[in-house]
């Protein structure tokens with residue numbers, strides 16, 4: 323029965339918008355056993371019990387389910403008790419999301435329930451990260467044997483994904499960075515919950531996290547032995563005032579890599595003028611810039627809600643192949 327609702331489980335656990343969920347999976351009318359199975363596949367799922375998704379989402383899901391069951395002769399008591407009894411007394415500013423990439427690859431991230439909090443937009447995972455994650459999973463050669471550094475990593479989805487043992491991507495070092503101390507703290511927490519046995523593992527087997535503010539990139543402790551050869555950045559092009567320091571950061575790592583750096587930049591297309599402005603500034607550097615074919619949401623490894631398009635570009639030195 324659990325398998326029957328696995329799409330619903332995947333969507334529920336990453337808080338896919340309730341009104342866009344695959345409700346056609348429910349063949350109405352549902353008898354009491356089926357109703358209980360839906361509840362067990364969502365609110366009562368073991369992952370949600372351990373690391374619950376935000377309550378307002380669970381509440382919206384249960385209310386929608388009850389609307390669907392309107393007119394049924396019997397409605398399972400547990401639907402009502404879950405709605406009434408499980409409601410937390412205090413709403414925490416943080417909750418969890420689970421990304422079921424494959425049956426053997428499940429990522430859990432603590433995230434803020436607000437888009438902007440503690441002075442940053444990075445405490446929740448954005449669409450551009452999911453799109454870039456899809457792209458990397460479709461093109462594993464891009465990450466194999468690479469020392470990877472991520473800029474503006476937010477909650478740490480990409481780094482945690484790249485080091486998943488079940489994906490066997492053959493990635494070398496992964497360093498996730500962000501300028502916000504709150505993001506760094508959150509990423510460290512997310513590393514701990516996804517790699518619970520980290521202490522017994524080799525350093526290289528887990529992602530690491532450091533603070534890196536683009537304005538002061540020269541102060542970043544760079545280890546020459548592990549030259550970074552791939553830089554990732556998702557949803558970092560939205561504020562004109564930091565374009566200069568972001569581009570100086572690209573250049574810093576490009577020069578450190580002996581001009582052998584590859585940069586993959588994923589940007590959500592919210593405001594085309596902002597992206598154009600960034601592109602003009604990027605053209606002042608001696609890079610070759612190539613657009614990458616994005617992975618459509620229909621074949622995404624995540625439940626992506628494609629409200630806005632995501633553009634991925636590849637940036638390399640002029641003479642790099």
Ligand SMILES: C[S@@+](CC[C@H](N)C(=O)[O-])C[C@H]1O[C@@H](n2cnc3c(N)ncnc32)[C@H](O)[C@@H]1O
Pocket residue numbers: 442443444445446447448449450451452473474475476477500501502505534535536537555556557558564567
């Ligand atoms: C919209 S969030 C994207 C987070 C993550 N990459 C994602 O897609 O989910 C932008 C991130 O860039 C970081 N950021 C913004 N300006 C920065 C700066 N000047 N230096 C370093 N990080 C910065 C923010 O703290 C935030 O985590």
